[in-house]
Amino acid sequence: MQTNPLTNPLTKNIGPHNSATDIGHYRDNGGYRGWRKALDMAPKDIVKLVQDGGLRGRGGAGFNTGLKWSFVPSGEDSPAVKYLVCNADEMEPGTFKDRLLMERDPHLLLEGMAIAAYAIEARTAYIFIRGEYHLAAARLQQAIAEATEQGLLGSNIQGGDYSLEIHLHRSAGNYICGEETALLNALEGRRAVPRAKPPFPQVSGLWGKPTVVNNVETFCNIPHLIDMGAEWYRSLGRGEDAGSKLFGVSGKVKNPGTWELPMGTPVREIIEQHAGGMQDGLQLKGFLPGGGSTDFLGPEHLDVPMDYDAIGKAGSRMGTGTIIVLDDHTCPVGLVLNLSQFFARESCGWCTPCRDGLPWVVKILQRIESGEGRLEDLELLREQAGRMGPGNTFCALAPGAAEPLQSALKLFEQDFVDHIEKGCCPFA
């Protein structure tokens, strides 16, 4: 991995060995400089700076982070208690970026959270981490202790008035907890079903208090944005969007992995240069640009830049920016079945199109995959995907599940038809 701090602020401390950057090394390398700078600024100026920097949420939705913070009531009349929450419940199929950041450079996350908490005037913050991420949890706990000992977290930080406690809250394996209102219910000790919006968490979130929830990678962008300024941050991007981003590739490529690259890096460059291209004898048939809940794109989209709007125009979503590559020897019906099984299993059961629609989709896909499908099934699947689309459910799980399904039916229609006409899976 390249370690140039000017182009790779997210990964500059991440070396080849699987060890975490300790606080000494982190500070020697410019760490906590952004935090000390922030403490001399007015909270509203930090919000403005982050907004001007053009940082968009790295969890998948791509909303302007500073704008999200600006919805939190501020000033003397605002509620005394506010909360900041880090969404570290990484569980999107094919996504493996937050694990890297937390395991290898935990202080970067803490510094980003500290600045964000100060900006929204929160004095308690939680890291809601996946139960399966044992190493990341241990390293974060250690980092919190180190930062507290050096007066960078805890009471009267750096001798000033501001105090901040960051607590680690370990979850126990549930995809829907990545949805921010479901996460808040889980944090309150309830069953993690999503809440109706509005009210949005920025106004009424954790225990009814104003709350901001951001993704791990989003927070990791904050320290250098504050340290180096909005203009510099915007210049990191190659296209429309600002900053750098962790991109990943999994599937049958020669060199799967994660790389920090400018926003707007074309898909082809990521797959062919960084991931080394397809394994010998295989062709790229399609790809999911940002995890399991994004629409498939085809080889004709390889030159699209990985920018939120550009990927959107191509018919999919940037999502988490971790690409799953589908090769021409892997069955697309089988892959969509695998994804649908995942979504069916992780549905919280609150909304009918999701709870009942997804198992139905699984049943139809199983029928097709095992060679017992009917041509009418394709229309049935399209109808189902429509019913699971946006606006019919509380949260984005079902619409997300519909994305790979509806796009596979378009892009790989012939493969579905072949299964039905041949009465078997042609890839088996």
Added chain:
Amino acid sequence: MSSIFEPEIIEVMEHSKSGQGKPTASLSTTEKEEIDREFSHYEDKGSVGLEALRIVQKHRGWVSDESLHAVSAYLDIPVAQLESVATYFQLIFRQPVGKEVIFLCKSASCWIMGCNRLQEKIQNKLQIKPGETTEDGIFTLLETPCLGDCDKAPVMMVGEEMHRNLTEADIDEILDNKANINRAEGCRHNHAEGSRHADKSAD
């Protein structure tokens, strides 16, 4: 005032509310101390529920009805609320599990890279299906959603240990190794029990 519920149902509800419906296996001092440490982090003690279940599970291997009632009574969280949390999360076990829980990643990237072959291998080797435990009580096999290590697919987690870039040969090595360690520990444990008994008889 008349109630829409039958008297028997009211009785059941009362019991479940007070936690008296089941024999309560009270929490150990260690368990209580570990749970108490979490309180100060939250505005409401309900948030401690999941961590409390995890603590109890760490000490007891799983969360029985009795354990659930004990946690409910200790935290004063309704049994129904705690149970709705316990059954929601895949890492809380409401049934006994083996000493080594195998979490086989079944997500998209691992599927592309051949996790189904690994699953067959594990099932044939251990003669269990997902959700089952081997007769010797050593292994439980669970399918899990994405473990977030997709560039090293296929992967699995055994206990808290990640195993990456797996082949069928790796499965043999990892599982044989775990089985041997557990059998050796079992022997040592039995031996220790035996020598304690011997000491007693010497007294």
